[in-house]
Amino acid sequence: MEHGFPLPPGAVIGILGGGQLGRMLALAAARLGFDVAILTPETDAPASRVARQTLVGAYDDPDALARLADLSDVITYEFENVPAAAVERLKALGAPVAPSGLALAVAQDRVAEKTFLNEAGVRTVAFATVDSEDEALEAARLIGVPALMKTRREGYDGKGQAWVEHAADAGAVFAGLGGVPCILEAPADFTRELSIIAARGRDGALAVYPLGENHHEGGVLRRTVAPAPAAAALVDQAERIAAQILGRLDYVGVIGIELFELADGRLLANEIAPRVHNTGHWTQDGCEVCQFEQHIRAVAGWPLGPTAAHARVEMVNLLGAEAEAWLKLAGEAETRLHLYGKREALPGRKMGHVNRLSPL
Amino acid sequence: MEHGFPLPPGAVIGILGGGQLGRMLALAAARLGFDVAILTPETDAPASRVARQTLVGAYDDPDALARLADLSDVITYEFENVPAAAVERLKALGAPVAPSGLALAVAQDRVAEKTFLNEAGVRTVAFATVDSEDEALEAARLIGVPALMKTRREGYDGKGQAWVEHAADAGAVFAGLGGVPCILEAPADFTRELSIIAARGRDGALAVYPLGENHHEGGVLRRTVAPAPAAAALVDQAERIAAQILGRLDYVGVIGIELFELADGRLLANEIAPRVHNTGHWTQDGCEVCQFEQHIRAVAGWPLGPTAAHARVEMVNLLGAEAEAWLKLAGEAETRLHLYGKREALPGRKMGHVNRLSPL
Numbered sequence: 001m002e003h004g005f006p007l008p009p010g011a012v013i014g015i016l017g018g019g020q021l022g023r024m025l026a027l028a029a030a031r032l033g034f035d036v037a038i039l040t041p042e043t044d045a046p047a048s049r050v051a052r053q054t055l056v057g058a059y060d061d062p063d064a065l066a067r068l069a070d071l072s073d074v075i076t077y078e079f080e081n082v083p084a085a086a087v088e089r090l091k092a093l094g095a096p097v098a099p100s101g102l103a104l105a106v107a108q109d110r111v112a113e114k115t116f117l118n119e120a121g122v123r124t125v126a127f128a129t130v131d132s133e134d135e136a137l138e139a140a141r142l143i144g145v146p147a148l149m150k151t152r153r154e155g156y157d158g159k160g161q162a163w164v165e166h167a168a169d170a171g172a173v174f175a176g177l178g179g180v181p182c183i184l185e186a187p188a189d190f191t192r193e194l195s196i197i198a199a200r201g202r203d204g205a206l207a208v209y210p211l212g213e214n215h216h217e218g219g220v221l222r223r224t225v226a227p228a229p230a231a232a233a234l235v236d237q238a239e240r241i242a243a244q245i246l247g248r249l250d251y252v253g254v255i256g257i258e259l260f261e262l263a264d265g266r267l268l269a270n271e272i273a274p275r276v277h278n279t280g281h282w283t284q285d286g287c288e289v290c291q292f293e294q295h296i297r298a299v300a301g302w303p304l305g306p307t308a309a310h311a312r313v314e315m316v317n318l319l320g321a322e323a324e325a326w327l328k329l330a331g332e333a334e335t336r337l338h339l340y341g342k343r344e345a346l347p348g349r350k351m352g353h354v355n356r357l358s359p360l
Numbered sequence: 361m362e363h364g365f366p367l368p369p370g371a372v373i374g375i376l377g378g379g380q381l382g383r384m385l386a387l388a389a390a391r392l393g394f395d396v397a398i399l400t401p402e403t404d405a406p407a408s409r410v411a412r413q414t415l416v417g418a419y420d421d422p423d424a425l426a427r428l429a430d431l432s433d434v435i436t437y438e439f440e441n442v443p444a445a446a447v448e449r450l451k452a453l454g455a456p457v458a459p460s461g462l463a464l465a466v467a468q469d470r471v472a473e474k475t476f477l478n479e480a481g482v483r484t485v486a487f488a489t490v491d492s493e494d495e496a497l498e499a500a501r502l503i504g505v506p507a508l509m510k511t512r513r514e515g516y517d518g519k520g521q522a523w524v525e526h527a528a529d530a531g532a533v534f535a536g537l538g539g540v541p542c543i544l545e546a547p548a549d550f551t552r553e554l555s556i557i558a559a560r561g562r563d564g565a566l567a568v569y570p571l572g573e574n575h576h577e578g579g580v581l582r583r584t585v586a587p588a589p590a591a592a593a594l595v596d597q598a599e600r601i602a603a604q605i606l607g608r609l610d611y612v613g614v615i616g617i618e619l620f621e622l623a624d625g626r627l628l629a630n631e632i633a634p635r636v637h638n639t640g641h642w643t644q645d646g647c648e649v650c651q652f653e654q655h656i657r658a659v660a661g662w663p664l665g666p667t668a669a670h671a672r673v674e675m676v677n678l679l680g681a682e683a684e685a686w687l688k689l690a691g692e693a694e695t696r697l698h699l700y701g702k703r704e705a706l707p708g709r710k711m712g713h714v715n716r717l718s719p720l
Contacts, residue, residue, distance in 0.1 A: 009686055009699045009712075027387050030410045033686070033699025033712065050390045052409040288645065288696060288717065303691040310670060326369055326393070331663040336648060339369045339393025352369075352393065357648065 003073045005096075005202055005301030009033030012052075013296060014072030014095070016059060016086070018045025020340035020350060021078035021276050024284075026050045028292035034300070037071045039064055046341045047078070059086050069095035076253060076299045080107040080274055081154060098252040098299040103274035106249070110152050110183045113272060120248045122241050122269045125260075130182040133171030139184040140170035149173045152181045159219070188268055190260035194228055197280035198242035199294045199304055200251045207294060207304040208239050209287065212279045212315075214258070220348060224315040226282045227360075237267050245272060254295040256280060278350075282313035285336040285355040314356040323351035334358065363433045365456075365562055365661030369393030372412075373656060374432030374455070376419060376446070378405025380700035380710060381438035381636050384644075386410045388652035394660070397431045399424055406701045407438075419446050429455035436613060436659045440467040440634055441514060458612040458659040463634035466609065470512050470543045473632060480608045482601050482629045485620075490542040493531030499544040500530035509533050512541045519579070548628055550620035554588055557640035558602035559614045559654045559664055566606060567654060567664040568599050569647065572639045572675075574618070580708060584675040586642045587720075597627050605632060614655035616640060638710075642673035645696045645715040674716040683711035694718065 003011045013029045015022045018040030026036040026047050036051040041058050048054035053071065057064030060083045068075060069090050075097045087101045106116045114124045128139035130149065140147060145167050151160040162177060164170045164184065174182055193216065197209040210227030211234070230238075242257055256277025258270040280291035289297070289305030297304055318325075323345055329337050339352035363371045373389045375382045378400030386396040386407050396411040401418050408414035413431065417424030420443045428435060429450050435457045447461045466476045474484045488499035490509065500507060505527050511520040522537060524530045524544065534542055553576065557569040570587030571594070590598075602617055616637025618630040640651035649657070649665030657664055678685075683705055689697050699712035 006687055009683070010701065010703065023390070027390055027410070030383070030387055030701065031698055032690075033701050035409055035701065049395055049412040050387070050410050285648065297690065302687070305690075306693045323369070327366055327662070330392075330657065330665075333666045338391055341370065341390065341393050341395065343370065 005074075007034070007073050007300040007302075010035065011073040011300070012037055012071055013300065014039065014068045014075035015047065015051075015078060016040075016068075016075065016082050017078035018042050018047040018054070019078060020046055020342075022047030023050055023340060024292045024338075025076070025078060025276065025295060028290065029296045031293065032296060032300075032302075034296065037068060039068045044343070049341055059083055060089075062089065065089050066093060069093040074098060074299050076295070078275055080104060084108070099255070099274045100250065100252070103249045103251055103255075107272055107274045108153055110150055111181075114183070116248075117245070117269050117272075120244045122244055123266065124268055124270070125188045126186040128184045130170075130174055130184050133174055136164075136170035136174035136182070136184065137167065140164050140167040143184050143186045146187055148185045148187060149177060149182050150185065151177055152183055188260040188270070189262060190268070191263050192228075192261040193270075194230075194238065194259040194261055194267070195224070195277065195279040196238045196242050196257050196259065197254060197277055197283065197291050198239075198246060198257065199254045199291075199298050200246040201298050201304045202252050202301040203303075204247075205304050206243055206246060207307045208242050209280065209283055209291070209307045210309050211235060211238055212282060214279050218348075220319065221278050221317055223317065224279045224282055224313075226286060226313055226315070227309050234261070234265065234267070241267060241269060245269075253298045254280070254291050278317070278353075279315075281338070281353050282315040282355055283307075284338065285357060286311045286313035309360060311357045312360050314358075316354050316356065317350055318352040318354065320345050320347045320349050320351065326352075329354055332356075365434075367394070367433050367660040367662075370395065371433040371660070372397055372431055373660065374399065374428045374435035375407065375411075375438060376400075376428075376435065376442050377438035378402050378407040378414070379438060380406055380702075382407030383410055383700060384652045384698075385436070385438060385636065385655060388650065389656045391653065392656060392660075392662075394656065397428060399428045404703070409701055419443055422449065425449050426453060429453040434458060434659050436635075436655070437464075438635055440464060444468070459615070459634045460610065460612070463609045463611055463615075467632055467634045468513055470510055474543070476608075477605070477629050477632075480604045482604055483626065484628055484630070485548045486546040488544050490530075490534055490544050493534055496524075496530035496534035496542070496544065497527065500524055500527040503544050503546045506547060508545045508547060509537060509542050510545065511537055512543055521579075548620040548630070549622060550628070551623050552588075552621040553630075554590075554598065554619040554621055554627070555584070555637065555639040556598045556602050556617050556619060557614060557637055557643065557651050558599075558606060558617065559651075559658050560606040560611045561658050561664045562612050562661040563663075564607075565664050566603055567667045568602050569640065569643055569651070569667045570669050571595060571598055572642060574639050578708075580679065581638050581677055583677065584639045584642055584673075586646060586673055586675070587669050594621070594625065594627070601627060601629060605629075613658045614640070614651050638677070638713075639675075641698070641713050642675040642715055643667075644698065645717060646671045646673035669720060671717045672720050674718075676714050676716065677710055678712040678714065680705050680707045680709055680711065686712075689714055692716075
């Protein structure tokens with residue numbers, strides 16, 4: 001560390017995580033003249049191959065964290081399951097970390113998350129905490145069935161969750177998830193899943209992208225269409241939610257907020273991701289400043305960039321062997337191809353995405 | 361080398377040169393899932409910091425070339441003064457090099473270049489070869505004065521050239537340029553300097569970007585406005601020139617062709633650069649597929665991408681201390697900032713550029 005905010009070009013952005021989000025952050029940082037240092041437990045990680053420096057180590061390895069703090073002028077992360085202790089350690093070493101530990105703490109625990117959202121005036125589905133089989137039964141009576149049991153921590157892309165169809169089965173479902181702390185959520189009777197990608201700068205300025213409409217398959221994001229068709233009132237509602245969340249977290253960086261649109265037009269918040277987000281990949285080819293550059297701008301203390309769309313985009317994830325269609329995709333005039341440099345196309349693994357453009 | 365064309369994602373693009381053009385090529389290659397290896401004599405070169413691997417060595421170091429050939433599935437370059445012997449050596453090692461040695465040979469020698477252009481049916485200014493003071497005097501009589509004496513090789517951004525104002529001084533001007541082989545060129549009575557950025561794929565397909573209008577200061581590119589206002593006939597003429605040059609060179613990759621527009625509407629070709637080109641930087645923010653991705657697509661044997669503009673762009677180079685205005689520039693909503701990560705802002709050095717966008 002040698003620079004204050006705003007960080008000058010040539011400063012070093014440290015990134016915890018070496019996957020595709022870290023890679024695309026590193027590419028955006030390079031465009032602005034920054035150097036990038038990655039901490040990842042993997043050798044040959046996708047982000048490492050475009051970073052100036054990589055530290056291979058565990059996220060809670062004290063030596064690796066000390067080296068990263070020493071190298072970096074600011075440290076950010078590409079995933080929300082960074083150990084809280086790692087962020088504390090980096091802070092103790094004097095390294096600025098953005099987004100802050102509070103955002104991580106909220107995002108890492110589904111109960112803390114929904115509690116935070118409700119306290120911020122943002123509606124969610126009804127939920128109850130489940131720490132035992134007895135509490136599971138009680139929660140199922142309280143929430144009603146069917147209801148969705150999820151582990152409070154970890155779990156993504158549909159993992160770590162199961163439906164409770166009959167209240168009497170709630171205990172068994174809890175046990176089936178490993179008996180770890182859980183949350184029981186009422187189902188949302190939504191008509192659409194939307195998300196809003198937003199950013200907050202070190203000066204408190206907000207920048208909000210147009211809404212994306214998301215389609216999942218098997219718990220994994222399949223595609224996002226953006227800007228999503230939406231009346232002005234709906235956009236206002238979403239932007240208000242983003243402002244409430246970002247302000248209350250004193251947030252710095254890009255956030256992804258998943259929303260449910262109900263039949264009556266109300267929005268519920270489902271989940272927040274304190275990082276760049278898969279449902280924001282469309283901004284790479286649909287907006288002048290994409291979510292990756294926006295995140296780098298925010299954490300570096302730069303002014304935020306414009307967020308208006310100049311094209312309509314259908315973002316489609318390339319999962320596993322789907323990425324083998326690269327040659328066909330590269331030949332489609334309206335298709336922009338983004339591949340992550342992953343070596344093995346394991347089934348369901350996110351290998352890349354395409355942004356298919358059409359006029360607004 | 362292990363892959364044939366089209367190169368699959370994960371293949372390695374070798375690049376001779378570690379400057380800003382190599383850096384932006386490396387960023388584009390990474391988006392498509394390629395790895396990049398750089399050969400550069402510099403340590404800590406701008407391109408190295410975003411490449412998977414860097415070999416630090418001279419461009420004609422046989423060991424470095426052998427290692428680069430071994431690492432890379434295709435090799436390209438960011439500047440036209442690559443030693444011809446280096447390309448020959450890479451070819452002898454079985455490494456595909458694109459664009460080919462012919463394009464380099466033509467671009468490295470101003471006499472070969474203009475001779476090639478005329479043979480390809482592309483008009484240039486009148487010129488004569490100068491190898492001695494006597495030939496200089498003879499050439500000045502033939503071409504008339506004022507005329508521009510340039511070294512046949514090297515020399516860029518206004519270096520290695522001098523005006524002959526009086527025919528009798530031609531010998532002294534030749535001596536002043538070091539007595540090395542020169543060319544004497546008639547001045548072009550042009551109304552505008554334009555350039556056309558074009559690409560040719562391994563399958564012979566052509567892709568041509570809209571014309572750029574260029575403004576130089578002190579022999580260095582100051583700004584490019586694109587798409588340049590131009591009647592259809594002028595665009596046709598420029599595209600025909602590009603097609604003639606690319607076809608005759610059996611070219612693979614992106615080329616930059618500098619043009620003079622005369623008062624009568626005719627175009628003369630001034631210079632060709634067998635690489636991505638400063639006057640094509642506007643495509644990064646004005647087109648869906650920029651010149652850097654286009655070059656990677658071409659050398660990798662991929663289909664070429666679309667070249668239409670979706671915005672009007674004024675590209676302005678940031679020279680030397682001008683890049684210190686990064687914070688102000690980052691705050692301009694219409695300005696996209698590109699910085700090269702160079703450590704020292706020497707006077708006149710290209711430190712970055714901005715693309716200022718406006719609606720088409």
